[in-house]
Amino acid sequence: MSEKKEGQLIELPFVLSRIAFDSGLSMGLSLARLAQIMTRSVDAGIERYIELMESEMRTTREKVKVE
DSSP, X not given: OHHHHHHHHHHHHHHHHHXXXXXXXXXXXXXXXXXHHHHHHHHHHHHHHXXXXXXXXXXXXXXXXXX
């Protein structure tokens, strides 16, 4: 029995380090995915803002030409 417990104690740091590594990798992938989603959202927002500004500038130019 004591040999089994000693074997488990020796393996424990390796198991814990593997769990920590896997958890860190999973967290890193999740954060990367979140960053990708946020970047896409910001890009879409900027694109929409540019479209609105361009349409407003066109309207302003048309008003100036008419006057």
